[in-house]
Amino acid sequence: MRIDCDTCPVRDRQCAECMVTALLQLAPLEQRLDSDERRAVDTLASAGLISAQEAVSATARLEPWKPLRSTG
Template identity: 90%
Template sequence: MRIDCETCPVRERHCAECMVTALLQLAPLEQRLDSDERRAVDTLASAGLITAHEAMTATARIEPWRPLRSTG
């Protein structure tokens, strides 16, 4: 069986729910950039504000959910 993200019909829309993405991630709270985030990072790189290496290795970070506490 071969799994190819390049041909996935829901690529970049449902990566967060994909078991393959979960297995390949480097850190549990890091995710691949979505298309809007990738465009923003590419814009920063083309403007010279970050290096090409920084742009290529950029990841999104999921912040841990903190439950709300009620008061009163």
Template identity: 55%
Template sequence: MTTRIDCDSCLVRGLACHDCMVTVLLGPPPELTFDDDERRALEALADGGLVPPLRLVEPVAGPVVESA
């Protein structure tokens, strides 16, 4: 499984960029893709306090409401 990071779709872009691991490591890119090994490595770095945690917040589809 891969984790795709698209800063353009992050719901907290601008609010949390200053201490997001993506910004710290690479600057604010339009989109990144990490595989499972890379994601685990970044989580280990964040857990150890070496980089900030990933602050990506992705939108979730809301419930579908049908009219009566």
């Protein structure tokens, strides 16, 4: 069986529920970059600010949300 995420009709919208994503064994807080993030990383690599290896292995990291507290 061949699975091609590039042709998935719900790509970047339903990846969190996809069994393929679960099977890739990303760390719990790591996620694939969305299209805007991927474009930014590609731009950094094109400018020589990061290596091609860093660009390929880049992932997004979900951080726990901490609500802001009012000081006034």
